[in-house]
Amino acid sequence: MWLHFVRFSRGPPQVVVDRKGSGLDVHSEVVKVLRDTLSLKPGGAPMAEDSPLLGAIPELDSMAVVTVITTLEERFGFIVADDEIDGSTFATVGSLVAFVKSKLGA
Amino acid sequence: MLPLAGGGRFCIFHPAAGPSAAVGAAVYVHPFAEEMNKSRRMAALQARALSAAGISVLQIDLLGCGDSAGDFGDATWPIWVADVAEAVRWLRARTGFAPFVWGLRSGCLLAVAAVAALESAPDLVFWQPVISGRQHLQQFLRLRVAGELIGRAGADRTGTAELRAKLESGATLDIAGYALVPGVAMGLDAADLAPLPARVRVAWLEVSSAEPPELSPAARMRVSAWQAAGSDVRPVAVAGLPFWQTQEIAECPALIDATTSAVLRWCA
Numbered sequence: 059m060w061l062h063f064v065r066f067s068r069g070p071p072q073v074v075v076d077r078k079g080s081g082l083d084v085h086s087e088v089v090k091v092l093r094d095t096l097s098l099k100p101g102g103a104p105m106a107e108d109s110p111l112l113g114a115i116p117e118l119d120s121m122a123v124v125t126v127i128t129t130l131e132e133r134f135g136f137i138v139a140d141d142e143i144d145g146s147t148f149a150t151v152g153s154l155v156a157f158v159k160s161k162l163g164a
Numbered sequence: 165m166l167p168l169a170g171g172g173r174f175c176i177f178h179p180a181a182g183p184s185a186a187v188g189a190a191v192y193v194h195p196f197a198e199e200m201n202k203s204r205r206m207a208a209l210q211a212r213a214l215s216a217a218g219i220s221v222l223q224i225d226l227l228g229c230g231d232s233a234g235d236f237g238d239a240t241w242p243i244w245v246a247d248v249a250e251a252v253r254w255l256r257a258r259t260g261f262a263p264f265v266w267g268l269r270s271g272c273l274l275a276v277a278a279v280a281a282l283e284s285a286p287d288l289v290f291w292q293p294v295i296s297g298r299q300h301l302q303q304f305l306r307l308r309v310a311g312e313l314i315g316r317a318g319a320d321r322t323g324t325a326e327l328r329a330k331l332e333s334g335a336t337l338d339i340a341g342y343a344l345v346p347g348v349a350m351g352l353d354a355a356d357l358a359p360l361p362a363r364v365r366v367a368w369l370e371v372s373s374a375e376p377p378e379l380s381p382a383a384r385m386r387v388s389a390w391q392a393a394g395s396d397v398r399p400v401a402v403a404g405l406p407f408w409q410t411q412e413i414a415e416c417p418a419l420i421d422a423t424t425s426a427v428l429r430w431c432a
Contacts, residue, residue, distance in 0.1 A: 135382030
């Protein structure tokens with residue numbers, strides 16, 4: 059893992075980054091972003107590879123799509139151009155994960 | 165009011181208070197557009213907490229922002245950078261302490277840019293820093309085209325690329341009620357949270373909904389780059405909501421506590 063957890067005598071738990079780093083679980087990162095930005099309850103909508111998104115999750119309207127894109131950009135550090143995405147990017151969890159992986163060059 | 169070129173900048177000065185003697189000083193640099201409004205309360209709460217801990221704080225509204233002179237469209241990125249440097253000079257003269265610069269979101273980009281304009285490199289506090297100005301500009305432009313993203317096919321869109329081209333040709337865009345001028349947009353576009361050549365201390369704080377709280381992968385990579393360049397960077401993640409963008413005004417007490425204890429270590 060990337061992180062060590064240490065606790066100082068005062069203040070909240072603090073996280074210190076390990077410089078070594080390691081692989082990234084893109085699927086679970088993407089699911090985390092979807093659950094957070096759409097305020098989905100854990101155990102609610104299924105988040106398997108082939109789980110449908112657009113049209114199946116009512117919370118995912120056009121503004122929510124923008125929020126998901128923005129959050130992914132900031133978490134992973136890439137920039138999404140308009141012509142890179144359309145409805146098919148958000149068809150399933152798997153299609154969104156595949157898009158993120160392509161942006162990461164992974 | 166700080167009298168600077170283009171008119172007065174509205175400032176709030178929180179002198180060091182509390183039981184102990186004054187121990188330091190800080191300049192707060194606010195974020196861009198609507199994020200500034202959303203984060204006013206957190207900025208004020210942190211400023212009061214620092215003041216009570218013996219650290220004087222100067223909050224400056226940049227040219228054309230908040231209660232400062234000028235309109236948003238009068239500003240340029242270099243003017244904002246100069247505003248930050250002037251605020252640091254004023255606070256240093258007033259308190260006798262070398263202030264650290266505390267930025268939120270794109271305020272961190274301005275803080276880093278202001279270092280080159282200052283006589284000595286200040287320590288830095290980053291709150292959820294914007295790492296790439298280009299990414300931040302793209303996200304702001306996207307507000308104008310949100311409805312089109314998943315609708316029409318690629319070729320029919322008035323996309324962000326077209327908006328960028330307009331800015332590059334000198335046009336001003338009206339986005340979310342802000343007059344986005346090329347002088348601001350192009351400066352933001354070129355800004356990057358690159359490691360400084362000067363070795364400084366950096367408290368890098370982010371809020372997270374993960375359990376336990378964690379920095380984003382992008383932030384972890386950039387922290388490593390700053391550390392490799394020789395700066396003393398302490399990353400901290402705390403539980404909380406993204407208060408700079410939430411619909412309702414949100415508070416994040418854990419961030420305030422973590423920030424205060426991080427900077428008090430510098431003042432010890």
